[in-house]
Amino acid sequence: MGEVKLMKGNEALAEAAIRAGVDAYFGYPITPQSEVIEYLSREATKRTGMVVLQAESEVAAINMIYGAAGCGKKAMTTSSSPGISLMQEGLSYIASAELPCLLANINRGGPGLGTIQPAQGDYFQAVKGGGHGDYRLLVLAPYNVQEMADFVKLGFELAFKYRNPVMILADGALGQMMEKVELPPQEQRVHIEYPWATTGKPKNGERRVITSLHIQPEKMEEINLRLQRKYKQMQEEEVRYQTKNLDDAEYIFTAFGLVSRIAMKAMDLGRQRGYKIGWIRPITLFPFPTKIFAEVAQRVKGILDIEMNSGQMVEDVKLAVSGATRVEFYGRMGGVVPTPEEILENFEKMFIKGE
């Protein structure tokens, strides 16, 4: 067993970044995730030589990531909803130029300046691209502090495997709450020479150019087709999800992130009342675990999707189910966290009393 500590989600993510041998963090303070840059400013450089730089804006931070990632380095940033919006331009360029990087969105309530309380209103932005053009981020949704730490290393592995930005989509509560976390061992920072990385033109080779500009439509379409092949490969190889009680389930509760834990509790309460409820938690939001939903839809009476937004992931659930079963949604917005009791109450209203 590795070192076990009681940590905030934001701190666990920061500590995991140091231990993963990350080369650079560029960021800008925003609640509820400023602990990440504070922790790294305090700890990272002295321990591993990691570069930690407070940028003048999220716009600058994501473009610093572009530059550093273009040198083949492990570069990351974190922010919260309004800051993530500012990064969308850079993310589109990074996705198009096929650079690896990791970012975390500690989602707060919106739209606009919104609130600093936890929310999941950025699901669409995270999984449907977010910026301009046809591109996807690979999106991981942790549901506890342990995964806030674990998904850093996993995120970089996936980012470099696909040369694509990877996002950890959490919420303000996961960032702020403290839990027991088993920390990974310290890895050395290593410099790897990638053939695509701009580190100075090789003496006996071609210059490297990192760009997202391809004026000829046929060439730009070719780039798009390559990106789409990559996303298809992600759909085939990277789908991750967790299930409970599917064997005898007549109903399914589904939710991602923090809400999936509340939904799990609601499931337990429901089973005490005799309802055969199962539970599916998508871990990768893109690629979405479509197959498991399509499978269970053939044998359950209905699926209740619970989110801290107005109903975003539910659209992907409906697409997966494709009309094979009834899909309902219950959500709270603006930073309000639903309770297990109210989830169950709404489940009863929708599926039991109405029957």
Add this chain to the structure above:
Amino acid sequence: MAVDNVDVLVEDVVKPENLVYRRPSTLLDVELHYCPGCGHSTVHKIFMEVVEEMGIQNDIIGVAPVGCAVFAYNYMDVDMQQAAHGRACAVATGIKRMLPDKFVFTYQGDGDLAAIGGNETLHAANRGENFLVIFINNAVYGMTSGQMAPTTIEGMVTTTSPYGRDPKTMGWPLKFGELIAPLPGVAYVTRQAVNTVQNVRRTKKALQRALEYQKMGLGFCLVEIVSNCPSNWKMTPIESNNYVQNVLIPYYPLGDIKVPEVKK
């Protein structure tokens, strides 16, 4: 035969002792997309000459902007990244912080550097980022065909200032070099031009000095080059060079604005 005669003639003339011009090995042997007479081509050439002469082709990484020079990487035979509009100094910060022993430069126009990228340029300068910014100031947006730039001078006609730039509603032309020169992180600010042979030589020297300062780790270096845009100014190349001399340079005077004290 005529063809044979031409061959003989060429062989007679093309001899090492007759060589007056050679493309630097650091500039790729391709046709430039720049308009005839445009200063970009000249700056590309002299900067790549400096890279060749300093022997740093394998140790330099460039950042291309959005604007006419977006394709700089098609001509400069060095590793390059193409940045989003205005973000070159942020991208260069990421590169230089990862590879502090390499030379890093950005190549930006007036709109890219001083308008949409004003914040990134200012803060990179203020942090004293140890790289070179080559700033082509031709007082107009070239790539999008002739709109007003932050450096468009008072009264100058562009497609978005069709009655001339009126500072009362459009603001005054921005002297970015003078703006950042007082910052402690800024090592070297100079304004040059490429409209005459003498000015071309001075610009080349300034670019070389800036890279030497970078090698010494002195901080942010800005080489502003007052340039022309014959196509969007709707002038011949010669007329445009005269316009640089007679109209732009009086507003943007040439010379060093800040020079570091270097211990010999």
